[in-house]
Amino acid sequence: MATTAREIDVARAREAVSRAIDEAANDLIALSTFIHDNPEIALEEVRASAACADFLAARGFEVERGVAGLPTAFAATVGTGAPRIAYLSEYDALPGLGHGCGHNLIAIAGIGAGIGLAAALPSLGGAGQVNVYGTPAEEAVGGKVIMANAGIFDGVDAALGAHPGASDAVCPTVEGSGQALACVLMRISFHGQAAHAAADPFNGVNALNAVIEVFNGINALRQHIKPDARIHGIITHGGDVPNVVPHFAQAEFFVRAATLAGMNSLVEQVRRIAEGAALMTGARLELEMPEEANSDMITNYTLATRLSQHIASSGLALPEAKPEPGSGSTDWGNVSYVVPSVETSYPILDRICTWHSRDVVEASVSPLGFANTLAVARAMALTGIDLIAEPELLADVKDEFARAKAARAA
Ligand SMILES: [Zn+2]
Structure with missing residues (x-):
């Protein structure tokens, strides 16, 4: 059988990302608003996870619901072969408050990036997979911990996600930043x-x-x-x-x-x-010890730096990252021990405010919140293009991942 030359056209791939996210923008905002207006707490995100899974299934993703024994988790896939680029979505709300952590925006950041990169795949030589994971219960047991233990992320080459923040939100590009305990x-x-x-x-x-x-x-x-x-x-x-x-x-x-x-x-x-x-x-x-431990977050700075360049080129000016250790913990940590990972922060407010608050509930359905979430989704999709089109970038990402893990084992 003759092999066809696989052509990579990065410019066309980037156009496809922009077109796909622009065309889906209103639907993504409607999805996020639905999740926001129907808040469901950890492990009870029945309508939110179904709405996200349906959204991806309607756009050509193969969707497996209830993965890792979690009824409100899902795994959505487009494409074949390697590399596998994953985007992680969340959608749980806070008891008594609703979406005071903006997870309705995290949901569409991951999904928007996923449909963006999926649209770009045909311009990237035909090989590569896009995975969008619905990860429940970030505010409680940590769905990502259970999913990581179940091997859901095994074989993924890089995982990206975004969490909203106030005006001081940063992308963790400097060694020591973006860590969690x-x-x-x-x-x-x-x-x-x-x-x-x-x-x-x-x-x-x-x-x-x-x-x-x-x-x-x-x-x-x-x-x-x-x-x-x-x-x-x-x-x-x-x-x-x-x-x-x-x-x-x-x-x-x-x-x-x-x-x-x-x-x-x-x-x-x-x-x-x-x-x-x-x-x-x-x-x-x-x-x-009734719950699985959260691992510390091993931020991949090679990956984060590339993502931050795309965030900047999308017009979102984030403050410089500082090498300050984090004091919180996140279920992303367990993913970061399995797959090179970055979870960027990005602003949905033009000021600093208390998190897990009414202010955040309002910002999570604000025009600024939606605009910046879609900009970050685009940046995550463009980073995905680079990881597929530049094997040396992915090799650097994996090199750093191996070194960071070895340093922790020493
Ligand atoms: Zn959160």
């Missing part, structure tokens, strides 16, 4: 022995004392942990009444560190403190 929930329970707190306390084993010793131990540890690590907790059960020695007490802590390995070593230290508290009090320790 690894994070895990530790639930520490103690089982003691109830007794009358005045009549025969000597027959009791005080589970609350054990919890208090855990707090004391962690506070002593605090002097010796890295400045970017965080250990913060509450007592979820401290007894029932003051005249009964508490037979059961429980605390929950989030343990965070700059890397997954650093977090794991802190978890071990907290475990030993809890074991010590059990030994001191005679209460029995039960230690659970």
Whole structure:
């Protein structure tokens, strides 16, 4: 069989992106408005995920719904072969607030980029896949964590996403920026022995004392942990009444560190403190980690730098990235350990404001919010073109990914 020469025409591919996103703009805004007006919280995004999946299916994507055992997750694909470029969408709302984090915009940023790059594929030599993933429950269990563990992102060559922010939003192009802390929930329970707190306390084993010793131990540890690590907790059960020695007490802590390995070593230290508290009090320790850990975010700066150039050329002027470590955690982190990743931020407000607020609910359906989201979608699609058309760029991205992972394993 004769092979046909595969022609790559980047100029035509770029035109196809612009045309596809311009033509779909009104429909994308309508989709985002629908998600905004029908807010659904984590794992309950039934209408939002269906609307996104239907939108992509109607535009030629092959859509698999309910991936990774998550009914509101989906995987949408166009094209064949390599490389595989993925865009990640979110759509969960906040309880009692609605879309106070702008995830209705994240939904169409990913979908807009996906349909843009899909339209460009015929001008890119015919090989390459576009994947759009619907990733639920970012605000709760972290759908991306579950999807990454299920191998959904295996084989993807690069993953891009965008999260709205205030006027100080940046694309993380400088080493040290765009990072997030690894994070895990530790639930520490103690089982003691109830007794009358005045009549025969000597027959009791005080589970609350054990919890208090855990707090004391962690506070002593605090002097010796890295400045970017965080250990913060509450007592979820401290007894029932003051005249009964508490037979059961429980605390929950989030343990965070700059890397997954650093977090794991802190978890071990907290475990030993809890074991010590059990030994001191005679209460029995039960230690659970009921949720999967969030990995730290390994931002790929080669990828982010190219994306930021396309964001700038789309007319969106973002502030310079600074090498400041993040203090939050995100389920993107787990994707970033599997696939070279960037999650850019971009402004939907012309001022700085409190996030997870009414201000954000309003900005998430504002003309500025939609205009900037579509600009970022276009920039993500154009970056996808570069990754397919310039094998050396993708090689650099993968090189950096391998080095960043090796540095964390050292
Ligand atoms: Zn968010």
